Amino acid sequence: MNPPAEAPRIGVFVCDCGFNILGVVDVPAVVKFAAALPGVVHAEEYKYMCSDPGQDLIKKAVQEHGLNRVVVASCSPTLHERTFRRVVSEAGINPFLFNMVNIREGVSWVTEDKVQATEKAESLIDAGVRRVTLQEPLEARSEPVNPNVLVIGGGIAGMHASLSLANANRGAKVHLVERQPSIGGNMARFDKTFPTLDCASCILTPKMTEVKIHPNIRLHSYSEVVSVDGYVGNFDVTIEHKPRYINEDLCIGCLKCIEACVFKDARFPNEFDLGLAKRKPIYIPFPQAVPTKVLIDPHDCLYLRLGTCKKTCIDACEKDAIDLEQKPDRVSLKVGTIVVATGFKPFDARRKPQYGYGVLPNVYTALEMERFLSPTGPTEGVPLLQDGRKPETVGIIHCVGSRDKNTNEYCSKVCCMYSLKLAHLIKERTGAEVYNFYIDMRTPGKGYEEFYERLLSEGLKVIRGRVAEVTKAALTRAEKDHLIIRAEDTLAGFVRRIPVDMVVLAVGLEPQSDTQELRRMLNLSCGHEGFLQELHPKLAPVSTATDGIFIAGACQGPKDIPETVAQAGAAASEALSLIHRGVVEIQPYTAVVNEELCSGCKVCIGMCPYDAIGYDEEKRVVHVTEVKCKGCGVCAAACPTGAMDQQHFRKELVMAEIAGVI
């Protein structure tokens, strides 16, 4: 390719990173090694290269030694490539004549042997120097940021993010997509929230209403995002509205149709109540649902299932809102940023058959108990046994599915606290004796330990021992007709069998079952437990590896409402900061064609996932549309003649780098 215009004068800067690198790599030796490499005119070591003095030191060296290319050997480029590129460009060098070599995550953190680590660092620096010698000056392109935002998921996280964005972002729209018929997420199921025991709907419903009436929010309820293309600042999004069989614009939520439905009794399980209560084919999920519009379940409705029905619902509707022929419809939008707030899925208690869920009567999950405790729930706020009695004893089993290598290894973080909350409410509503079985009581947080203390003084029975099984095999008279919980009271030093009327399983929080599809659609990554992965656990907790896409709430990992809301606010502010900057820099890593080599075989055209390559009939060669090209590099790999190349990843660069390592 184009030979470098001037002879390379390379500076190599090796970072100690405190003891992070220095502790394992012999940095002075590495500096000496680097100084002797061809093209290198200066090499030095510093404690923290990314610090202000470190940055100044690079700039000064550029001046003093007339450097025209720079290599920094330190941490991962995901952390500081941006920093050093800026430094280099401030020093008057094109930022693409800089190369970053990772000797921390790639070397010192993963190598124990000091000699090996030093050798590895040296060969990586050798590779980096060879590469930088061949690098070319490039210009980053900038693109405007579309001020519209897509928020996926309408739980407390999605609602809070939407409102923050909508309040600040004048003239732009927030598109909130919720797959359920109503927003609210799991929080809408709760009666009270820990640790303050404030009423969940009193704090949630106003937010739901605000979302509904906010002029800057467009709510797409009962909808799914079906595709996302493009890049930061310029995403193309397609949303599908599932048919409610109701014209949303006409329905006023009078609910007369429900009354009129040919099914006189509610007999289909209501999803919102987890099947504990029943609904008709035409229903609203819960009284405070937003939007307050009915919908028809096509699996239950006579007409939609079998094609015949008297359709009494239609007659009852004064607004003519019912449309039994409704089809799904799709809308396409342009947004600049995306907030993902898809929440969690509760652990399926059937996966722990030893606790009898789904087999033994009166064994419920905590989420079901939340519904029992809700005034709008199946028992109007008082948990009852299947025979209609109030329970006299209730056992709450912590860590169901969590802290368990057979299911989920991680701690679900909120279940100790919500179990204490449930214990309090159950005692309050039924007067029952409540036992909580725990491994460790995890109550860190403002006011949380105090809440635990409060429960203890209320006479809660806490037993430190993980429950081995719930059985109905009675051994004593008192155990007869009870559920018997078997656990070791590890503090008292006895195995105990405790007969109870009702068992509540504190199920853990799991990633949504479609997280993998979502991840692929948005090009995100997941941690090993399956939750969406943040860019950096401490420094970029709501950013992702894809610029312009942020995550908030329980989709990122188990967390409670305060933390969820804090994250949602953070995600909104990250999105706003991009929007207010107005432009994004697009890396110039696009593909380029060497027309002399191109044979016009068009292999690359079919390979390009972004439709960025076209064919010039006259010249009989292909050409790349730069704005469409995302620099994925498949075309370069596919090209049989070597005509296609990717800027900053040209074949010579890659080969030079490889030569340095081997």
Next chain:
Amino acid sequence: MTGYLYYPGCSLKGSGAPYEKSLLAVFSALGQELKEIPDWNCCGATAYLSVDQDMAVAMAARNLAIAEKLDGQDVVAPCSGCYLSLAKAKATLAEYPDVRARVTAALGKASLPYEGRVAVRHPLEVLLTDVGPEVLKKRVTRPLKNLRVAPYYGCAILRPYPGVPSPQAPHSLEDLCRVVGATPVDYPNKARCCGGMLTAGVQSVGLRLVEILLCEAKAADVDAVVTTCPLCQYNLEVYQERICKAKGKDVRLPILYFTQLLGMAFGLDDHALGMDQLLRVPLVAPCAGVKA
């Protein structure tokens, strides 16, 4: 390579004789060959593992090595204890290279190379998966209607190398009961320990476990308990009188092998099934013998 290799184990040659008889009768009624492993040795049971790890593994592995040397068919081990010893040895050899090195070296000296090729299986699973409930059902001539049965699995067939599905929610015996027309009752302690060797070592403890199991079956008003293991069968059967006397409750119940249950439904001869060797035999329901 048809049929199976058969590892009887010591119990089936002694107190478990009815198990061996009924197993062989049922397999032959189904046209399935069981070929006894020549000059097999004791699987080592739990005792050897308490004394010497390598030797315990070698004991079990010697039998597997002989099986490999033959045709390498699946080894059927009807005694749950033997099933576990063999499966455990196989798993240990696969998981711990140093144990494998020492044990294969020792077997090698006896010209018994070991590669870990043969599968170890329990006949209950073989009957339900290889033969299949449909074929079994067809062979039933005497549906055991009105027979209420407590399905009892014990430990070794389920844990930690499940020979039939699901350590926490097994259902194979229930499936089998349904095949023969009998009614399996809900038996919550079906996977709890029968006391194992403790009925001999620490009788007060062992017999209490037996008592709990028998009382529960009695309370469920069953005609028999069906088992998959000679030690379970023995423990549940032979101590009944003693428990009756000591605790003043009636815990007398027939304790069958699942193969006997199947054989009865196939209309096989009582003697061929070793029914006459049980201490207590169930009254087979009056409608037996009438084809459904």
Next chain:
Amino acid sequence: MQVVRTVKYEEELDAGFTNQVASEPGGDAIWNCLQCGTCSAICPVSIYMDKTPRRIIGLIRGGFRDEVLGSLSIWICTSCYACTVECPQQIRITDIMYIAKRMAMKESQYQRFVVPAVEEAFVKMVRKNGRLTESRMGIKVVRKSGLRSGVAMFPIAWRLMRKHRMSLLHVERMQDPASLRAVLDALEPRHAPTAPAAAPSRAAGA
């Protein structure tokens, strides 16, 4: 009434004990124990043990060598594997019980109890005949556990003999027991890892 002092001084503990156990097959995961007690709660016989399985694991992890090897628990364990399949940390408690049994056997920390004696007898018999003869073994058990149990066992034995499920004459043996012994003798006896690094002394600090 006797007052007992239960303090443990560090020098009475065997710091290497845990690693010894952890290095045996099945002992690997012992450091991960949460002390949750699931093992004790599912165990059918923990209520008869002097130390529950959870405590055994805790004691091993703390280096309480004597307390573990001298405990009845390891001999009461019926090897039912309930704990192993239920443990949320996938600790193979049953295997750890076996490891402790082998160590106790080797160091003769057990004699006061019938189970280990019976197990040694079992091993002797199968080494000799290649197989087990239940009736002979029964007699050995009775001999180790005393006259009372012998009297109690008599009617059972009698009934089984009448049903041809037990015989005092028949000896179950391989055709060629030597072929098994050849395999066993090719192995070095490996009851347990070699002696502890520092022998704990029970009396220290008392």
